Amino acid sequence: AVFNDPIHGHIEMHPLLVCIIDTPQFQRLRHIKQLGGTYFVFPGASHNRFEHSIGVGYLAGSLVQELNKRQPELFISRRDILCVQIAGLCHDLGHGPFSHMFDGMFIPKVRPESKWKHEEASLAMFDHLVCENALEPVMKEHGLVLPDDLVFIKEQIAGPQNTVPLRQGWPYKGRPEEKSFLYEIVANKRNGIDVDKWDYFARDCFHLGIQNNFDYRRFLKFVRVCEVDGKKHICTRDKEVGNLYDMFHTRNCLHRRAYQHKVGNIIETMITEAFFKADPHIQIQGSGGKMFTISTAIDDMEAYTKLTDHVFEQILYSSSSELAEAREILQNITCRRLYKCVGQTQAEERVEVSQEKLLDWAGCVARSRPQNDLQNVTLQPGDFVVHIINMDWGMKEENPINNMRFYCKNDPTKAYHICKDQVSKLLPERFAEQLIRVYCKKTDERTMEAAKKNFVQWCMDRNFSKPQDGDVIAPELTPLKASWAHNNDTEDNDEEDSQGGRGWAAVNGGQEKAKTRLF
Ligand SMILES: *[C@@H]1O[C@H](CO)[C@@H](O)[C@H](O)[C@H]1NC(C)=O
Ligand SMILES: *[C@@H]1O[C@H](CO)[C@@H](O)[C@H](O)[C@H]1NC(C)=O
Ligand SMILES: *[C@@H]1O[C@H](CO)[C@@H](O)[C@H](O)[C@H]1NC(C)=O
Ligand SMILES: *[C@@H]1O[C@H](CO)[C@@H](O)[C@H](O)[C@H]1NC(C)=O
Numbered sequence: 276a277v278f279n280d281p282i283h284g285h286i287e288m289h290p291l292l293v294c295i296i297d298t299p300q301f302q303r304l305r306h307i308k309q310l311g312g313t314y315f316v317f318p319g320a321s322h323n324r325f326e327h328s329i330g331v332g333y334l335a336g337s338l339v340q341e342l343n344k345r346q347p348e349l350f351i352s353r354r355d356i357l358c359v360q361i362a363g364l365c366h367d368l369g370h371g372p373f374s375h376m377f378d379g380m381f382i383p384k385v386r387p388e389s390k391w392k393h394e395e396a397s398l399a400m401f402d403h404l405v406c407e408n409a410l411e412p413v414m415k416e417h418g419l420v421l422p423d424d425l426v427f428i429k430e431q432i433a434g435p436q437n438t439v440p441l442r443q444g445w446p447y448k449g450r451p452e453e454k455s456f457l458y459e460i461v462a463n464k465r466n467g468i469d470v471d472k473w474d475y476f477a478r479d480c481f482h483l484g485i486q487n488n489f490d491y492r493r494f495l496k497f498v499r500v501c502e503v504d505g506k507k508h509i510c511t512r513d514k515e516v517g518n519l520y521d522m523f524h525t526r527n528c529l530h531r532r533a534y535q536h537k538v539g540n541i542i543e544t545m546i547t548e549a550f551f552k553a554d555p556h557i558q559i560q561g562s563g564g565k566m567f568t569i570s571t572a573i574d575d576m577e578a579y580t581k582l583t584d585h586v587f588e589q590i591l592y593s594s595s596s597e598l599a600e601a602r603e604i605l606q607n608i609t610c611r612r613l614y615k616c617v618g619q620t621q622a623e624e625r626v627e628v629s630q631e632k633l634l635d636w637a638g639c640v641a642r643s644r645p646q647n648d649l650q651n652v653t654l655q656p657g658d659f660v661v662h663i664i665n666m667d668w669g670m671k672e673e674n675p676i677n678n679m680r681f682y683c684k685n686d687p688t689k690a691y692h693i694c695k696d697q698v699s700k701l702l703p704e705r706f707a708e709q710l711i712r713v714y715c716k717k718t719d720e721r722t723m724e725a726a727k728k729n730f731v732q733w734c735m736d737r738n739f740s741k742p743q744d745g746d747v748i749a750p751e752l753t754p755l756k757a758s759w760a761h762n763n764d765t766e767d768n769d770e771e772d773s774q775g776g777r778g779w780a781a782v783n784g785g786q787e788k789a790k791t792r793l794f
Contacts (some may be wrong), residue, residue, distance in 0.1 A: 278329055282477050291417040292360055295331070299580055300368060300404035304328055306583035310479065311373035312543035315608070316536050319482045322376065324367050327478055331461065334470035334491065335363030338460050340510075341495050349507075351502055353456060355450075357417065358424050362431035362461045363470060368404065369396025371573070372550070372584045375534075376543040381550055385570040387630045394433040394462075396573055401429065403576035423449055430463045456500045459509045466518065466678040467669035468509075476525060485531050489522040501678050501690035510690045513681040516698050521675065523668045535664050537616045541714050544660055545604055545614065546587065551592050584739035614660060615712040615723060618730040618748075622709060622740040628663045636661040640713055640726075643733035645752055648667045659726070660714040667707035667758035674706050711739065728752065735759075 276293045288296070295301060304324035307358070339359045343351040370712040371567045376675030379431035383486045397449045402425075411421055427449025428437055435446035462467035473491035481486035497512040511519070533539070554569050561567045561578030569586060572578040590598055590660060591605040607613070617640075624630070638656035668675050675743045680690035695702050713733075715726040731742060743757040753759055 278377060280326065280330060280333070282481060284332055286329065289357060289360065289417075291357060291413060291419075292332060294408070294630045295361060295364055295404065296412050296783070298404050298408045298422075300329070300400055300407065300576075301325075301364070303403045303580055303583055304367065304370070306585055307370050308373060308584055310534065311376040311539075312546060313483075313533055313539040315349070316539040317482055317483050317533060320479070321534070322482045324370050325362055325505060327474055328364050328367050330474035330478060331471050332360050332364035332368060332488075332648075334474055335460050336360040337403070337495060338470055338498065339457070341498060342456070342500055345498075346500055349454075349456075350456075351454075354418055354420065354424065355454065357419065358427050359431065359457060362428045365428065366397060366432045366461055366471060367393070368400040368578075369393040369398070370397070371579075371582060372569075373543060373546060374584055377431060380547045381542055382573070383568065383630060384547055384551055385554060391573055391650070393607060396576075398429050398430050399576050400579065401432070403580070403623060403749070423515050427457075431458055434462075434464055452506065454507070456507045456509050463509075465508070466675040468675070468679060472522075472526065476478070476522075476529070479529060479533070483529075485529065485532060487525065489518070489525050493518070499682060499687055501680060501682055501688060503690050508680055508690070510680045510682055513683045513693060516676065516679075516681060516693050519679060520698060520702055521676065521704075527666065527668070530666055535666070535710070537619075537712065538613065540662060540712070541614050541616065541660070542608055544714075545608055545663070548610075549590060549601040549604040550586065552604070553586070553598055555595040557586060558596070565606065580750070585658075585775055591769060612718075614716045615718045617659075617713045617715050617723070617726045618734075618742040618743055618744070619710055619712045620730075620734045622711060622737070625707070625709060626663060626711075628665070633661045633663065637713075638728055640733045643729045645728050645732045645749070648725070648728065650721065650725045650728075652722055654726060654729060658716050660716065660724075661711040662710075664710040664712065665707065666710060670706070672705070672707045674703075724748075 276290075278288060279621075280286050285651050288360075297528040300436060302325070307324045308314050309324055309327050310320045312315075320539075335360065336356060339351060339356050342349060345355070366466070366724045371381070374393075376389065379683065382389055382391050405414075405425065414424070415421060419774050425446075426436065430447050430449050436448070437446060445455075445669060447455075447458060450457055459465060460470055462471060462558070470491075473489070476489050479485075485627050494511065494515065498576070499510050500507050501510040502508075505508075552568055557569050559567045559569075559578045561572065561579050565575065565578075567575055567581065573581045586604060590601050593602055631685050634656070638660040640659045641656045645652070656744050670674045670678075674695060677692065679695070681693050682688070682690050699728035713726075715723060717726075727748040731745050731752050734745075735756045736741070738764070741756070745753045745759070
């Protein structure tokens with residue numbers, strides 16, 4: 276079968292892949308927005324997990340076939356290729372309503388003790404898909420060896436599946452160490468350079484209306500498997516290292532401009548609140564006739580198959596009194612009566628994010644009334660929402676490119692490390708930062724003004740960075756903080772410059788102007 280995809284053009288799919296796509300478990304992804312609440316900000320971002328999954332399946336096949344063509348000595352088999360394509364297709368089967376809103380906000384709020392992530396559900400949903408649609412015989416017909424290949428597919432999605440962690444040696448069971456590079460295609464745990472990113476960069480940029488400066492087609496021309504310390508890894512040409520820095524820079528831009536958009540994020544918070552309030556009253560039938568809710572459906576794949584973005588409309592169009600409050604929140608989103616951002620700041624040190632910390636800080640902001648304040652506005656902890664956003668290059672403080680290896684023209688079999696200083700002096704000093712944002716649920720002018728002053732006072736007490744608009748919203752407060760006094764860009768050392776901290780300020784300023792156009 277041929278799929279006409281707006282990003283990759285005409286994609287040919289192996290019949291086994293089509294059998295996987297034509298199931299209720301896979302088709303469910305048509306009803307889950309790739310970018311969740313971001314669609315409420317960027318009118319083009321209406322694409323769904325379905326097309327992304329097809330794209331990743333296609334790119335996974337392209338990469339493994341490219342390696343096979345260039346390096347027949349790797350003995351990549353038809354079976355290997357099919358399994359890599361299936362892993363690409365199925366890697367996101369476990370996403371819930373509004374994608375990352377579900378595993379990043381909703382589940383942590385309703386089940387704070389749970390460490391559940393969508394990858395876990397992808398494995399459960401994959402097993403369910405294979406079983407419900409009796410695909411094992413079909414897989415065997417097409418040459419797969421079961422159960423080894425099912426294990427291999429799952430390991431590519433979620434990493435080694437050992438319940439008892441092996442201390443030494445090769446942790447995977449589906450393929451031997453000679454084929455280690457196959458585990459670096461769909462979800463590369465070593466450095467995050469994988470086909471999942473290539474598809475979402477291209478697809479998200481296309482739908483957001485943002486330029487993508489990473490060209491995976493070029494990357495495909497230079498990939499090679501080389502031996503590094505006795506293990507086979509996917510490597511690229513030395514001269515491509517700059518493009519990889521650009522790739523992570525692009526990823527960071529997408530987070531700043533779109534994925535972590537102030538308004539998009541607060542809409543996801545409001546949807547999460549609505550789902551939280553509706554949770555006990557939404558009934559989804561699962562296996563054996565048992566009933567589940569939004570938050571418990573993750574434990575039963577039959578119920579989870581029926582849980583998509585549609586719960587939003589289910590609540591919005593409901594009439595029962597039990598759902599009244601949840602419904603009103605969604606009506607408020609529809610009419611754009613949104614919580615408003617009070618300000619954004621950064622901490623000196625990394626802070627651990629937890630539900631308690633967020634609630635505690637909301638209370639602190641409410642209590643940070645500046646002295647000598649003449650306004651008689653009373654602010655409650657429940658009026659505030661605090662977000663702590665981790666922005667990084669996918670590996671916490673680490674530079675992912677340190678885990679990439681490169682070959683040069685003289686000897687394509689030798690792979691080596693290239694350090695950042697060998698590339699350019701204009702690259703980041705740090706690879707992770709956190710943004711702290713505070714929103715207020717009451718949006719009348721007097722409350723907002725008071726809330727903003729509280730926020731500035733709280734930043735001062737906490738030694739956080741001066742809010743960008745601090746001197747405008749609280750000119751009587753900011754001069755009181757000595758460490759906020761010098762505000763000189765030009766005389767700062769170049770370390771600060773190369774962190775991109777100023778770049779963020781500049782881009783964010785541009786965003787502010789553009790924002791009114793976006794929705
Ligand atoms: C909906 O918005 C109105 C006006 O901003 C507000 O008074 C009301 O409390 C909101 N409803 C909910 C359930 O948050
Ligand atoms: C706040 O209350 C005090 C005393 O109750 C009053 O003098 C002052 O004018 C009030 N301020 C505003 C802005 O209403
Ligand atoms: C803020 O910095 C000052 C001076 O360096 C210090 O005395 C104070 O304890 C700090 N406050 C917090 C909350 O870390
Ligand atoms: C600029 O900041 C530095 C400290 O970062 C300070 O020593 C210097 O006096 C400041 N210069 C001006 C002109 O404010």
